[in-house]
Each structure stands twice: as structure tokens, then as C-alpha cells.
Amino acid sequence: MTRLVALALLALLLAGCGHSGPRSIAGGECRIFEAPKYEVRGQRAYDQDWIDSQVEGGVGGCHWNRPSPRPASIDAGAAVAPGAAKPARRRGIIARIRDRVLPTRPPFPAAAPPIEPVPAIAPPAPPQPAPAPPRSALERLLQPRDDD
Numbered sequence: 001m002t003r004l005v006a007l008a009l010l011a012l013l014l015a016g017c018g019h020s021g022p023r024s025i026a027g028g029e030c031r032i033f034e035a036p037k038y039e040v041r042g043q044r045a046y047d048q049d050w051i052d053s054q055v056e057g058g059v060g061g062c063h064w065n066r067p068s069p070r071p072a073s074i075d076a077g078a079a080v081a082p083g084a085a086k087p088a089r090r091r092g093i094i095a096r097i098r099d100r101v102l103p104t105r106p107p108f109p110a111a112a113p114p115i116e117p118v119p120a121i122a123p124p125a126p127p128q129p130a131p132a133p134p135r136s137a138l139e140r141l142l143q144p145r146d147d148d
Helices: 002-018 045-061 072-076 093-101 137-142
Strands: none
Touching: none
């Protein structure tokens, strides 16, 4: 009896090796994905990295041919319409409440015109006193001064 139980356990363990493993519904992953006919470009660097990894995986794993160069007609029509603008974004609830509750701020005053420099005017020179009359020898002797 123990031999049968041991044989049954061994058969269960080795039963997983007897088949070829799980498969996809379509019979292989290469049938699910379609090979690109021409080079695909992403909008951002992350998009381009993902696209490149998928294409290289298909070339290496599924034996796809490399994509042909991108047609010029695709790039010519890819320009964004110049009049297309994003819709105005709704302001946050805090900003809307604040604008209703608080009074409006007074506008900043307009910038004053630049101040022109005032021309430098020198004050008039004070009048020079009239020269003193010459002193006599007697005055110079009795009242000496430094300028004599």
C-alpha cells in the first residue's frame, strides 16, 4: 500500500514535466501582436522607449522584419492646428471663496515718470570787500598785522 501511495505521489510530481506548458489562447504570443509596417514615434521619451522595446522584442523573439522608414505623408499631416487652445481651467475652491469674502486689493499705482536731474547751479560768489587803503609806516609800527 505504501508503494502505491509513493508511486502516486511520484506520478503527480512528474506529471508537470509531461506536457509542453501553458500557451496563449491564440497558440502563441507572436500571433497576438502585429508587426509595425513603418517606424512608430511616441510623443514623449518614455513612449518612444516602450515602442522601441516592443519592436525589438518582436524582431528578436518573433522573427519580424525591421520596420521600414516612416512615410513623409504621416509627418506632414501631424501639425497641430494653430487655433486649438486648451479650455480655461476652473479655479480652486479656496481661491473662489477668498475672492468672494475678502475685499479686492487696490490696484498698484502707475509707475511715476522718471525724475529728471536738476542742473547744478553754483551759488553766486560772495562780493569781495574793497581793498583796504595802504597803511602808513606809522600805522604799521603802532598796529602790526600779519599781512604787513
